[in-house]
Amino acid sequence: MEILAFGVQTDEKPLIEKAFEELHEARCLDVFLTEDTAPIAAGYAVISTSVNCDLGARVLRILAAGGTKMVAQRSTGFNNIDLDVARQLGLTVARVSYYSPYSVAEFAWTLAMAVNRRVVRAAGRTRDFDFRLDGLLGRDMRGRTAGVLGTGKIGEAFTRIAHGFGMELLGWDVAQNPACVELGMKYVDKDRLLAESDLVSLHVPLLPGTRHIIDADALRSMKDDAILVNSSRGGLIDTDALVTELRAGRFAGVGLDVYEAEAGLFFHDRSLEGVADDTLARLMTFPNVLVTSHQAYYTVDAVGQIVGTTVENVTDYLAGRHTENVLVPEAPAR
Structure with missing residues (x-):
């Protein structure tokens, strides 16, 4: 399965690609997820986002219409995500609960x-x-x-x-x-x-x-x-x-x-x-x-942990496992 990652920094890209290579394949984009860029995700069941991506109601609806099922946020904070709308759309949302x-x-x-x-x-x-x-x-x-x-x-x-x-x-x-x-x-x-x-x-x-x-x-x-x-x-x-x-x-x-x-x-x-x-x-x-430009978390230690946990979140989702990182669980089958 190919994962689409939005808002990937230059230093972050090789870490993401290496972390995903054994289990999945990651396509890294330096553009951030917005209403304009959301159509790029069409056909990707799993996407990964950064804290400055827009995951408001309009963007989430575009993602869901394009076939996205899971959002793996690469941060602890999730104030950029409309969790209620994600729940209504049946989108699974996970974050990184802990890093350095x-x-x-x-x-x-x-x-x-x-x-x-x-x-x-x-x-x-x-x-x-x-x-x-x-x-x-x-x-x-x-x-x-x-x-x-x-x-x-x-x-x-x-x-x-x-x-x-x-x-x-x-x-x-x-x-x-x-x-x-x-x-x-x-x-x-x-x-x-x-x-x-x-x-x-x-x-x-x-x-x-x-x-x-x-x-x-x-x-x-x-x-x-x-x-x-x-x-x-x-x-x-x-x-x-x-x-x-x-x-x-x-x-x-x-x-x-x-x-x-x-x-x-x-x-x-x-x-x-x-x-x-x-x-x-x-x-x-x-x-x-x-x-400064939101760089406090930006160490090789913290970013490595963030990327590693993101891979685990995707792996857990595919295996049907729920962990403390899940903000919105997978919608039950009807």
Whole structure:
């Protein structure tokens, strides 16, 4: 059976092809699944998608009409998939429940330290042989407070690094993580965490209840010189509200690996054309903001695990097995 994979990055392609070669054959496309590209999947019973593919109702109906029976998403998040419509159409949907949490946690810290120590600005200067230190003053992390919103596997990994820096630890989640408590984390309400933290890092999934969890009120409650990092999902932050606060001169640094309107932008080369997104363009103008292109997960370790689990999901589907990775099971025969 040939599997059609959408949104495959150059570095990812050989990993996918090698992983599938023993059991299946994979056709890799660099284009993302959209309403316009969905007809390409006609005749493919199984497709694989990335997190920035569109799996809304209209796309799912095109897939189903073309004979697609199973969607294997190559990510943990699935906010881009209309699961109710998939269920109505009898489409099986699976995801990758787990991959290296260290990939994302370590990159979140990369963003935090890059904005704290003005690394991008410094690197740009030294390329021009400007070795002044003006405007590059950072802060020690030791003794300061890290606030972690979401203390699952990735949040725990982030917390362990913060503990290694010698930071005070505040956490917020629907349930306490005993491993974080052992590290000295104190669980508090969200308002207190935002008000007291010098560094706030987001590690919650994007759900209806967490969309814009960092809204205008939340941003105003944070310290003026706080650092905010988001390596989870862009929709967790009200970006327009963030721009308003940045224009007021607030925050020591903001590191964003995700953006709420990133679909159609991230993972594409837009360097030779104008970007119509005024909010993103405005974000890029602030010297204390660093935006990267949803790459926190992008390590050989994590991508290898993602691809391996995707192969297992397809194999399990073909064998009629249901695992924890299945979001929408196979429709029962009628």
